[in-house]
Amino acid sequence: MKSVKLYPKVAFDLFYEQFKWAIWFFSFLIAGHIIGMIIVARNDTSIQQFFVFSSQSVAIFMLVCGIIAAYAFMGYYVQHGITRKDLYVGTVISTLALALAVTLVPLAVNVIEHLISNLAALPIDTDAAPLYDPASGWFSAAGIFFLNAFTYHLIGWLIGVGYYRFGWVIGFGFVGIAIAALSLNGYFWGDGGLSSVIPWVPEIPADASPFLALAGSLLLIAVLLVSTRMLTKRISIKM
Amino acid sequence: MxxxxxxxxxxxxxxxxxxxxxxxxxxxxxxxxxxxxxxxxxxxxxxxxxxxxxxxxxxxxxxxxxxxxxxxxxxxxxxxxxxxxxxxxxxxxxxxxxxxxxxxxxxxxxxxxxxxxxxxxxxxxxxxxxxxxxxxxxxxxxxxxxxxxxxxxxxxxxxxxxxxxxxxxxxxxxxxxxxxxxxxxxxxxxxxxxxxxxxxxxxxxxxxxxxEDYETISAQGASITGAADQVDAFVSGMKLLNEQKLGGTKSVMVYGTLSEQRQLAARQQGLEIGPVSLQDLFIHLTEEAR
Missing domain, CATH: 3.40.50.300 (P-loop containing nucleotide triphosphate hydrolases)
Structure with a gap:
């Protein structure tokens, strides 16, 4: 029996599974946005455009997906003869694809909302929060959104793996690490993250130093990727 | 495969x-x-x-x-x-x-x-x-x-x-x-x-x-069935794993291989020899190891 590289298949299946969750998630989020528009229209105010509106929720969605990924897939895949390595590589690829998908969906919804607002007035606030300011270029706004989604999933995955491997006492320590990582991520992108936890750390807004933010963010991603691989490389499967 | x-x-x-x-x-x-x-x-x-x-x-x-x-x-x-x-x-x-x-x-x-x-x-x-x-x-x-x-x-x-x-x-x-x-x-x-x-x-x-393969294991003991007094006489001195009695008939599981001579002797006495049950052997072996 010749062995075939299984990680592309694993990546596709993991993406497909989580994308199904994402469709549910976006259905609710879009419904929420529509309800929000109706409410603010009555009060004569406006609501953030969908791309900005969804950014926080998408990040949390990715975090939860990451946590679930560790528990839902590890035992199942290894039981069916997939190596931890194939599962790891497959997970990373699927997470990249998922992060891309959850960036493109809000963008598309945003475009549709803008097209509609050309025809009929929608109570949408086009002044965005500084973090995802589409005014400074859609490409960079989408890029930041994508990196953020990817990072949140990796952080969730790290928490899940920590709990899976060490149980809830030490697993709780991983929540601490995750909060630090989330704050660091927020710090790079000027979300007030770290500075809200540790007061004397200065805030670096992304537009002030995009290079520093990008470098720091990529470094954080690299550290997360290496840690998760080290923790799962020889992990024992629970039965 | x-x-x-x-x-x-x-x-x-x-x-x-x-x-x-x-x-x-x-x-x-x-x-x-x-x-x-x-x-x-x-x-x-x-x-x-x-x-x-x-x-x-x-x-x-x-x-x-x-x-x-x-x-x-x-x-x-x-x-x-x-x-x-x-x-x-x-x-x-x-x-x-x-x-x-x-x-x-x-x-x-x-x-x-x-x-x-x-x-x-x-x-x-x-x-x-x-x-x-x-x-x-x-x-x-x-x-x-x-x-x-x-x-x-x-x-x-x-x-x-x-x-x-x-x-x-x-x-x-x-x-x-x-x-x-x-x-x-x-x-x-x-x-x-x-x-x-x-x-x-x-x-x-x-x-x-x-x-071990199943045959080797079943040969590690035997079941002996026949008239109760004859069975008792035959197995005296052997390691008994299990005995069952129904009326005058008795069936005993013993541990240890039976030589061909002994098997022949048993048959001449009208005793029936069968393989030992894995269950009895298992119980015996795991008790002994305790």
């Missing part, structure tokens, strides 16, 4: 607790191996090493001469079926079976459909709603239909009623005749399953007590 398993000096420790102690054994390809041991003997732990669920603390676990842990080719050859918690499994059976179908190269869908019918499994109910026995039968279907060169059933019959267990045993034998593979069946229902085994591995307290 079957694979040979080798364990060399395998020890597994959880902290200070030694779950497996220095186990070396070979399981021949294409045979049905019975793995028996009392509760907590280390059966599942041993099997989880074969399935690459964990690594041994010391020693090597190999399939056809190659280490199994994180070996993509070897891991794909092992199917490990054990009792799973399906309390959160909202999928239905057909959706559940898509996964082994997609990842197991030898998976046989027609055979799976046939087995689902034989076990009378409902395809339109979510799995968490199925009875324990049905969930076990589903595990059995996955294990059989995946046709992995090494198929491990770790007490896979839990919750299954007697007719369902009987189907399980029949199907193992039927498929083994058509598509030979290496089966490992762990059990403590020894008397019910012993006829399935080509080879028997007994472990106790994490140690290997015995790894």
């Amino acid at each position: 079957a694979a040979k398993i080798n364990l060399n000096d395998v020890t597994l420790r959880f902290g200070k607790f030694e779950a497996l102690k220095d186990i070396s054994l070979t399981l021949e390809a294409g045979k049905i191996h019975g793995l028996i041991g009392r509760n907590g003997a280390g059966k599942t732990t041993l099997l989880s090493l074969l399935a690459a669920f964990r690594e041994p603390t010391q020693g090597h676990v190999e399939i056809d001469g190659e280490a199994v842990f994180e070996n993509p080719e070897k891991m794909q050859q092992v199917g490990f079926i054990y009792e799973k918690n399906y309390a959160d499994e909202y999928q239905k059976i057909p959706a559940m079976l898509e996964f082994p179908e997609s990842y197991r190269p030898n998976y046989d869908k027609a055979y799976a459909d046939y087995l689902l019918k034989r076990f009378n499994l409902p395809l339109d109910k979510p799995i968490y709603k199925l009875s324990k026995g049905m969930q076990s039968a589903l595990n059995v279907v996955i294990g059989l239909a995946s046709r992995t060169p090494i198929t491990i059933f770790d007490e896979a019959y839990i919750g299954m009623d007697a007719p369902a267990r009987e189907i399980f045993y029949q199907e193992i034998l039927a498929d083994q005749a058509k598509h030979p593979r290496t089966f490992i069946l762990s059990t403590h229902l020894v008397s019910e399953m012993d006829y399935l085994f080509d080879n028997v591995v007994i472990i106790d307290h994490g140690r290997l007590l015995m790894n």
